[in-house]
Amino acid sequence: MNTTYGVLNNSSLIVDTDKLRENVRTILRSLPAGTKLIPVVKDDAYGMGMVGVARTLSAFPEIGCFAVANVSEGVTLRREGIRQDILIMGSTLPFQYAPAVECDLTVTVSRLGMVPELAEVCKAQSKPLNVQIKLETGMHRIGVEPGEELAALIGELKAAQEWVHVTGAFSHFAWPGNAEVCEAQYKKLLAGAEQLKAAGIPVPMCHISASESSELFPQYALDAVRIGRRLYMDHPKKPLGNIQEVVSWRSYLTNVKQRHAGDSLAYFGKYVLDKDTVVATVGVGYGDGLNEKLVACHAPVLVGGKRCPLLACCMDQCFVDVTGVEDAKVGDEITFFGYDSDGNFLSSQETANLIGDDEGCGLTSALMHRVARVFH
Numbered sequence: 001m002n003t004t005y006g007v008l009n010n011s012s013l014i015v016d017t018d019k020l021r022e023n024v025r026t027i028l029r030s031l032p033a034g035t036k037l038i039p040v041v042k043d044d045a046y047g048m049g050m051v052g053v054a055r056t057l058s059a060f061p062e063i064g065c066f067a068v069a070n071v072s073e074g075v076t077l078r079r080e081g082i083r084q085d086i087l088i089m090g091s092t093l094p095f096q097y098a099p100a101v102e103c104d105l106t107v108t109v110s111r112l113g114m115v116p117e118l119a120e121v122c123k124a125q126s127k128p129l130n131v132q133i134k135l136e137t138g139m140h141r142i143g144v145e146p147g148e149e150l151a152a153l154i155g156e157l158k159a160a161q162e163w164v165h166v167t168g169a170f171s172h173f174a175w176p177g178n179a180e181v182c183e184a185q186y187k188k189l190l191a192g193a194e195q196l197k198a199a200g201i202p203v204p205m206c207h208i209s210a211s212e213s214s215e216l217f218p219q220y221a222l223d224a225v226r227i228g229r230r231l232y233m234d235h236p237k238k239p240l241g242n243i244q245e246v247v248s249w250r251s252y253l254t255n256v257k258q259r260h261a262g263d264s265l266a267y268f269g270k271y272v273l274d275k276d277t278v279v280a281t282v283g284v285g286y287g288d289g290l291n292e293k294l295v296a297c298h299a300p301v302l303v304g305g306k307r308c309p310l311l312a313c314c315m316d317q318c319f320v321d322v323t324g325v326e327d328a329k330v331g332d333e334i335t336f337f338g339y340d341s342d343g344n345f346l347s348s349q350e351t352a353n354l355i356g357d358d359e360g361c362g363l364t365s366a367l368m369h370r371v372a373r374v375f376h
Contacts, residue, residue: 248338
């Protein structure tokens with residue numbers, strides 16, 4: 001059987017790698033001298049395609065480290081040939097230590113007792129491991145509190161220094177748009193880093209800033225900034241105007257019919273037409289990552305270059321009002337955001353603002369596996 005058909009998915013994310021590279025250059029130019037850029041490619045690079053994004057960015061000599069959420073993502077990048085440092089920002093569990101050591105991942109130490117556990121695995125493999133220290137500064141998620149708890153961790157690090165090597169310390173802003181909160185967390189991170197250094201534990205890299213904080217508070221750049229969303233789009237509410245939108249989400253009309261006032265759409269009569277309407281069906285639903293909040297507010301999509309409102313949604317299909325599109329037919333392209341094939345544009349920032357979402361219209365959904373990623 002011949003199965004070389006190419007992309008068969010009902011929709012595709014089109015990633016413009018030229019725009020992605022230019023965004024990276026813009027970010028690099030904005031950083032203070034000595035500050036590194038750490039691209040965050042967790043959650044499949046915010047839905048864009050982790051491997052494709054990492055491969056594109058790995059060509060930059062200035063990029064020496066990628067950040068991911070877990071060991072599984074780090075191992076995937078290693079298997080796909082990514083040779084830069086890979087920082088696991090989230091918690092690593094004991095059963096994940098061995099593959100982390102084997103694949104030369106940088107593990108985050110976020111609790112007491114973890115360092116001696118890691119050291120035992122390193123001894124078994126006769127291979128040391130790089131780690132970074134997660135300092136608790138106010139997110140209250142994972143991390144070691146500066147002061148007494150960090151002092152106990154320092155004791156563990158010194159006992160395991162043959163096998164566990166510290167390459168950095170970091171934290172996360174809990175409220176990246178709040179100046180007062182960020183300042184307090186920044187100072188607490190610096191206090192923790194100084195405590196490490198005073199105890200003889202070097203901290204080659206200290207970082208706390210991510211996309212929003214790097215836009216609003218560039219003074220917190222330190223040794224590195226971790227950038228995810230900003231690789232692909234500007235700030236939805238306070239854009240700086242120097243970042244291009246990289247991604248377009250396109251699909252196709254699968255049915256077009258004249259419907260009448262009073263007709264209902266989707267399960268349980270969820271949406272009832274208040275007037276005669278030409279309704280198109282699209283083979284994309286919330287199971288593909290379409291945010292139901294966008295449907296509920298009847299966000300626009302592009303069909304034939306015209307804005308058409310979403311009407312209703314099922315798990316793998318949705319409905320669009322194409323009354324204003326002349327000769328709309330099955331197979332016509334629909335663009336949920338980004339550029340259509342003719343160059344018409346619907347900003348993902350505008351779409352995101354409709355639902356108060358600054359992470360790209362909910363594209364981080366794990367259900368986006370049914371959407372093809374196309375890099376060009």
